[in-house]
Amino acid sequence: MGLILTVATSAGCKADIGDPCTSADDCEPGLVCAASAEAGPTVCQLPPGTADMKATAQSDLGPADGGL
Amino acid sequence: MRRRILTLALLLLPCVADAEEEEPPPAPLAVENPPPPLPLPPPLPATLPPPPPASSELQLFELDDVIQQSVVKIAARVTQQSVEAPSIVTVITREEILQSGARDLLEILQLVPSFQFALDVEGIVGIAVRGQWGHEGKVLILVDGQRQNELLYSTTQFGNHYSADLIERIEIIRGPGSAIYGGFAALAVINIVTRTPKGLNGISVATRIGHMDRSFGTANLSLAYAQEFTTVPGLSVDVKAFLGQSKRSDQDYVDFSGNRYSMADQSALQNTMVSAGLTFRDLHFRLIWDDYQLQQRDGAGPVEPQAVQQKFSSLFLDLLYEGKLPHNLVLTPRLSYSRQTPWQITDKSSAQYYDKTVERVTGGLSLLYHGSKVQALGGVEGYLDHGHVNDPTLVGFQTLLRGKINLYVGNVAGYAQVIWPNFIVTATAGARVEWNSLFGASFVPRIALTRAFRRFHAKLLFSQAFRAPSLENLNINPTIVPERTNDLEGELGWKPNDHLQLSANVFWVRLDHPIIYGFNQQRSAEEYFNSDSTGSVGVEAEFRLKYHWVSLNLNYSFYSAANQNRAPVYGVPGHDDLLLGMAAHKLALAASIRLYRDHLFLNTTGTFLSERFTIVGVDGSGAPLLGSEPPVFLWNASFVYRNAGLRGLDIGLGAANLLGQPFRFLQAYSSDHPPLPGAAREIFIRLSYEHSLN
Numbered sequence: 037m038g039l040i041l042t043v044a045t046s047a048g049c050k051a052d053i054g055d056p057c058t059s060a061d062d063c064e065p066g067l068v069c070a071a072s073a074e075a076g077p078t079v080c081q082l083p084p085g086t087a088d089m090k091a092t093a094q095s096d097l098g099p100a101d102g103g104l
Numbered sequence: 105m106r107r108r109i110l111t112l113a114l115l116l117l118p119c120v121a122d123a124e125e126e127e128p129p130p131a132p133l134a135v136e137n138p139p140p141p142l143p144l145p146p147p148l149p150a151t152l153p154p155p156p157p158a159s160s161e162l163q164l165f166e167l168d169d170v171i172q173q174s175v176v177k178i179a180a181r182v183t184q185q186s187v188e189a190p191s192i193v194t195v196i197t198r199e200e201i202l203q204s205g206a207r208d209l210l211e212i213l214q215l216v217p218s219f220q221f222a223l224d225v226e227g228i229v230g231i232a233v234r235g236q237w238g239h240e241g242k243v244l245i246l247v248d249g250q251r252q253n254e255l256l257y258s259t260t261q262f263g264n265h266y267s268a269d270l271i272e273r274i275e276i277i278r279g280p281g282s283a284i285y286g287g288f289a290a291l292a293v294i295n296i297v298t299r300t301p302k303g304l305n306g307i308s309v310a311t312r313i314g315h316m317d318r319s320f321g322t323a324n325l326s327l328a329y330a331q332e333f334t335t336v337p338g339l340s341v342d343v344k345a346f347l348g349q350s351k352r353s354d355q356d357y358v359d360f361s362g363n364r365y366s367m368a369d370q371s372a373l374q375n376t377m378v379s380a381g382l383t384f385r386d387l388h389f390r391l392i393w394d395d396y397q398l399q400q401r402d403g404a405g406p407v408e409p410q411a412v413q414q415k416f417s418s419l420f421l422d423l424l425y426e427g428k429l430p431h432n433l434v435l436t437p438r439l440s441y442s443r444q445t446p447w448q449i450t451d452k453s454s455a456q457y458y459d460k461t462v463e464r465v466t467g468g469l470s471l472l473y474h475g476s477k478v479q480a481l482g483g484v485e486g487y488l489d490h491g492h493v494n495d496p497t498l499v500g501f502q503t504l505l506r507g508k509i510n511l512y513v514g515n516v517a518g519y520a521q522v523i524w525p526n527f528i529v530t531a532t533a534g535a536r537v538e539w540n541s542l543f544g545a546s547f548v549p550r551i552a553l554t555r556a557f558r559r560f561h562a563k564l565l566f567s568q569a570f571r572a573p574s575l576e577n578l579n580i581n582p583t584i585v586p587e588r589t590n591d592l593e594g595e596l597g598w599k600p601n602d603h604l605q606l607s608a609n610v611f612w613v614r615l616d617h618p619i620i621y622g623f624n625q626q627r628s629a630e631e632y633f634n635s636d637s638t639g640s641v642g643v644e645a646e647f648r649l650k651y652h653w654v655s656l657n658l659n660y661s662f663y664s665a666a667n668q669n670r671a672p673v674y675g676v677p678g679h680d681d682l683l684l685g686m687a688a689h690k691l692a693l694a695a696s697i698r699l700y701r702d703h704l705f706l707n708t709t710g711t712f713l714s715e716r717f718t719i720v721g722v723d724g725s726g727a728p729l730l731g732s733e734p735p736v737f738l739w740n741a742s743f744v745y746r747n748a749g750l751r752g753l754d755i756g757l758g759a760a761n762l763l764g765q766p767f768r769f770l771q772a773y774s775s776d777h778p779p780l781p782g783a784a785r786e787i788f789i790r791l792s793y794e795h796s797l798n
Contacts, residue, residue, distance in 0.1 A: 052508045064509040066496040086498050 051080045169652035170602035172197075178275035178295050180523060180532060181284055182472075182479055187561035190523075190532035190552030191281065192593055192609050192644070196274040198303070203655065203696040205707045205742040205758055207312060207322065207350075207788075209266035209296065214711050214738075215692045217644040217661040218278060219292075221262060222685040222772035223780045225623055226414060226447070226456060227352065227371065227400030229262045229769050233278065233291040234613055235640040235663035235686045237674065237772035240621055241571055242589075244281065244288035246295045248379050250392050250420040253288050254446035255462040255489055257621070258574040261416055264350040264373040265396050266296060269310040269326035269792070273297045278644070279611065280591045282569030283534045283550040284519055286485070290569035290589040290615065298379050301340035304330040306796040314788030317764065318354040319368035321786040331797055338385035348375040352398070355766070355781035360721045363407040367781060370411040372399040386427070392420040403456055404623045405777040412456055415448040432474045440466040449500070455628070457500025462575060463490045481534075482520040489513045491575040501630065505579050513575065514541040521550075529553045538570065542578065543586050546570040563595040563609075573632075577619055581632040588616045605648040614639035620673055623775040626726070635671035640664060640683070657694045664688065673773045676717040677730055685770035687713035687735075703748075707758070708741040718770035718779055728776055736765050742790075756790035 050064050051057045056077055057069040063080035071078050179189035186193045194216050206212045210229070213219045218234045230239025241258030244251065252260050274296050281289035299308065308328045314321035330342035352371035358364040376395045381388070396416040401408045424438035445461045470483030491511040493504055505511035521534030532552040539545050550567035569589035577584050595609035617634040624631050642663035649656040665674075666681040676682040691712040699706055713736050720731030742758020761767065761783055768779035 052510050053504070054508075064493075064496070067509070082496055082498070082504075086496070 053080055053082065055080050169650060171599070171605050171648055171650045176275050178277055178281070178293060180521060180534075181481055182474075182523065185556060187556040187597060188525075188530050188554045190530075190550070190554060190563070190565060191277040192279050192563070192565070192595055192611070194274075194276040194278060196276070198272050200657070200694065201268050201271055201274075202744075203705075203707050204268075204694050204709050205740055205744075205756070205760075205790075206268045206709070207314075207324070207760070208262075208264050208268055208348075209271075210262040211740075211760075212268060212271075212274065213294070215657070215659075215694050215709055216276060216278075217646060217659045217692070218642070218663065218690065220686055220690065220713070221769060223769040223777060224259065224621075224771070225402075225404050225775070225777055227398050227402050227780065228259070229352075229780070230259060230772070231262065231292075232686055232772060234611060234642055234661075235665055235683045235688075236291050236613065236615065236638065237683075237685075238291040239772070240619065241288050241574060242290040242615075244285055244293045246293070247392060247394075248296070248298055248381065248390055250390065250422060250440075250442070251288070252394075252418070254416065254418070254444045255442070255464055255574060256444070256446055256460060256491065256576045258288060258571075258577075259446070261396055261398075263352055263398070264322065264324070264348050265375050267324060267326050267346040267348060267375075267377070269308075269312070269324070270298045270328060270344045270346055270377075270379075271296055272299050272303045279565065279593055279613075280550070280567040280569035280589055282548050282571075282589070283536045283567055284481075284521060286517055286536065286538065287571040290571055290587070291613070298344050299328045299330050299342065301330040301332045301342050301383075304328060304342075304794070305332055305798060306330070306794060308792065308794040310790065310792035312788055312790045314350070314760070314786040316351065316354040316368075316784045316786045318784070319351060321354075321783070322348070322350040322788060324348040324350070338383070340383045341381065343380045344378065346375060346377040349373070352783070353781040354784050357402055357407065357778070357781060359402075359405060359407045359778050360776065361406065365401050365407055365411075370399055370401055372397075374398070386425055388422075388424050388426075390420070390422040392418070394418045394420075402777070402780060404628070404775070405625065408455065412449050412451055412454045414456075415450075416444070416446045417448070418442065418444045418446075434472045434474075436468075436470045436472075438466075438468040438470070440464075440468075442466075445494075452497060452499055455500050457497075457502050459494040459502060460505070461492045461494055463492075464488070477524070479523040480521070482518075484516070484518045486514070486516040489515075489575060491579075503579065505575060506582065511575055511579070512541075513572075513578075515539070515572070529555045536570075538572075540572045540586075543572045546572075546586065546588075548588075559599045561595075561597040561607075563593070565591070565593040565595075567591050571619070573619055576630075577632045580630055584619060584632050585617055585634055587618045587634065590614045590616070603650055606646070608643065608645040610641070610643050612639070612641045614668065618671060620671060620773065621775075622673055622773060623777070625776050635673070637669075638665070638671040638674055638683075639668035641668060653698045655696045657692075659692050661690045662688060673775075679717060682717055683772070684774060685716055685718055685772040687716050689714035699743075703746055705744045705746070706741070707744060708739070710737060710739045712737045716770055719774055719776055720778070722776060728774055733768060733770060733779070736767050737763065738765055738767060739763050742788075744790075750793075752794040752796075754790075754792045756788075756792075758788055758790070760786045760788065 051062045057080045060069045067080040174186035174195040176186045179191035220232045245260045277293040281293040310326045312324045325347045328344040332340040350373045354368040356364045374397045378393045381390045401411045421441045427435040443463045449456045466487040468485040473480040491505045493509045517538040519536040524531045535549040548568040548570045552565045554563045572586045573584045592612045597607035599605045622631045640663040644661045646659040664681040693710045697706045716733045719728040721729040739762045740760045744756040746754045748755045764785040767782040771777040
C-alpha cells in the first residue's frame with residue numbers, strides 16, 4: 037500500500053466514493069458499487085446502513101467553545 | 105581548499121542530522137576555549153569547527169572541565185556559535201544526557217526551560233512550551249532530520265519514546281523556526297541526532313531495567329553500530345535499534361464517576377525503533393522505522409470497559425545530495441517520503457476504533473552561498489499529502505476524510521535567508537512563502553540581531569510562524585483556518601570565566617486563530633475550532649557551572665497568560681495569568697559529581713513545578729469543576745561506575761522520582777478528562793558497553 041496506493045489511485049486504479057464503477061472490484065476496499073438513489077450511473081458507495089456521523093460542523097460550536 | 109568546500113557543503117544540510125558525520129576534524133583546544141576579548145565580531149560562524157568528538161562514553165568525561173562554546177546548526181541551517189544564532193537555543197550534549205540519567209526524550213526535555221508535559225486523550229502525553237500547548241502541530245520534532253509529527257493530527261507522543269541511549273546530541277530552538285522549517289515550528293524546534301559514525305565509530309549496547317513500587321517498570325535495550333570506513337574514503341554507515349517496554353504508571357486511574365483501573369497492568373508503553381544511514385561522499389540516505397504502542401483505558405476520560413492497544417507506526421525515507429558548484433555555491437536536491445499510521449486501534453468493538461494512514465512525498469532544492477561578507481540560503485520545497493481511510497467501517501472514531509476514502513493536499517514553499525555579520529551586529533533576515541492547495545498563500549518573516557562581544561552576548565529576535573490545518577483538522581471542521589504565531593524575544597548572556605555561564609531571556613508569544621482540539625463528551629465526538637488568540641509572556645534563565653569534579657545546570661522559567669489568552673478552553677477561571685495544566689514557575693536542576701577518580705559519579709536531576717490547575721469533575725448540570733495539583737518536585741538520582749573492570753563498560757544504579765511524588769499529567773485544555781497518573785518511584789539499573797573500532 038502506501039506510496040504504491042498513491043500512484044495507483046492517482047492513475048485511477050481504484051475508485052473513491054462517488055466515482056463511477058462497474059463492479060466492486062473497481063472501488064476502494066470496503067466500498068460497494070451500486071446505482072445512486074436517482075437510479076443514475078453506478079458509483080462506489082459505502083455499504084448500506086453506514087453513515088459518517090462523527091465529523092463536527094463548525095456550526096455546532098458556540099462562543100462558549102471558543103469558536104470564531 | 106577541499107576542507108573549505110567540505111565545510112560549505114555541510115552548511116547546506118537541511119538540518120544537523122548528519123552534519124557531524126563529515127564535519128572537519130576537531131579544532132585545536134585554543135579554539136574550543138572561549139576566545140580572548142575581540143574588538144570586532146568573531147569571524148563568519150560558518151567557519152567554526154564542531155565540538156570535539158568522543159570515541160567512548162568514558163572520554164566524554166575526560167575531555168574538559170570548561171564549558172564548551174556550543175556550535176549549532178538548527179537556528180539558521182548554517183553552522184554558528186550558539187551565542188550568535190538567531191534564536192534562543194539550547195544544546196544538549198551526549199555527556200549531559202548521560203549525566204542526567206534520563207531514560208527517554210521526555211525526561212531529557214523536562215530539564216529544558218519552559219518545556220512541560222501534559223495530557224491529551226487516550227493515554228497520550230504531549231509537549232507544551234512557554235505555557236502553550238504545543239502537542240498538535242506547534243512543536244516540530246526531528247529525528248536524524250526526519251519530521252516525527254504525524255500528519256493526521258500533527259501530534260508527537262512521549263513516554264519511553266526516543267531512547268536517550270541512542271541520542272548523540274539535541275539542538276533546540278525555544279521559539280519559532282517556521283521561516284526556514286515551515287509548519288509545526290511555531291513554538292519550538294527539537295532536532296535529535298542519534299549516534300553518528302564520527303561520534304561512535306564502533307558499537308554500543310545499553311540496557312535499563314527498572315521496577316516501580318508496585319509493578320515492573322522498564323526493560324529497554326539499545327543497540328548501535330556506526331563506522332567511518334577508512335578503506336573507502338567518504339563511506340560511513342550507521343544502524344541503531346531500540347526495543348523498549350515500560351509502564352506509564354503503577355497508580356490507579358480514576359474517572360469523574362469514580363470508576364477506576366490499575367495502570368500497573370494496563371498502561372504498557374512499547375517502542376521499536378530503527379534508524380539506519382548510509383553516506384557516500386556527498387550522497388546521504390536515511391531510513392527510520394518507528395513503532396510506538398501503548399495500552400490504555402482512559403479514552404476521552406470515562407474509564408473504558410477494557411484496555412485497548414493503540415499504535416503509532418512510521419516509516420521515513422530520505423535521500424539528499426550536496427552538489428558543490430563554483431563561486432562558493434552548494435546546490436542540494438532532496439527527496440523524502442514518510443508513511444504513518446497514527447492513533448490506530450484496530451479493535452472494531454472499541455469505542456475508540458480508528459484506522460487511517462497518511463503519506464507525504466517531499467521534494468526540495470536549496471542553494472547556499474557562502475561569501476566572505478555574507479551568507480545566503482534559499483530554496484523551494486513541495487510536498488503532497490495523502491490521507492487514506494484503511495477501513496470504511498465507520499464505528500468508534502473512524503470517519504471518512506471529507507466524505508472520501510482518499511484526501512490529497514499539496515503545498516509549495518519558497519524560502520530565503522541572509523546572514524550579514526558587520527561591525528555592529530550580526531543581522532539575519534529571512535522569510536518563507538507558502539502556497540497550499542486548500543488555504544492559498546502565506547508569508548512569514550524573521551528578523552534577528554545578535555552580537556557576541558568579549559564574554560557577553562545579546563540577541564533581539566522577531567519571527568512569525570504559519571501552519572495550515574492538518575488533514576484531520578480539516579476533516580473534522582471544514583471551516584477551520586490556518587493559525588499564525590508572532591514571537592518577540594530578547595536574550596543577554598555572560599560567561600565570566602571558563603567554568604561559569606549565565607543567560608536570561610524574555611519572550612512574548614501570541615498565536616492568532618490557534619487551531620484547538622476538544623472532545624465533546626455529550627456528543628462523544630472530536631472537535632476542532634479556531635479561537636481568537638492565545639499567548640504568554642515570560643522569562644527564562646540558565647546558570648551553568650563546570651569543574652573537573654562537578655558540573656551543574658540550573659534553570660528557571662516563568663510564564664504569564666494575563667491579557668494574552670483569549671481561548672476559553674485553555675484558561676483557568678479566576679486565574680487569568682495561568683493556562684490549564686501548566687505550572688507558571690518551573691525550576692530544573694542537573695548535576696554530576698565525581699566521587700572517585702574518573703570512575704564513580706553521582707548524577708542527580710530535579711524538576712520543580714508550581715501549582716497547576718485542571719478540571720477535576722463536573723457538577724450536576726455537567727459544568728466542569730476546577731481543581732488544582734499542588735507543587736511537585738521530581739527528583740532523580742543515580743550512581744554510575746564507569747569502566748567497571750573493562751574499558752567501555754558502565755554500571756549504573758539509580759532511582760527516578762526518588763521521593764515517590766504523586767505526579768499526574770493534566771489535560772491542557774478543557775475537555776473533562778481526569779488527570780493521568782505518571783510514573784511512580786522506579787529503581788533501575790543500567791548497563792552499557794561501548795567498543796571503538798578505531
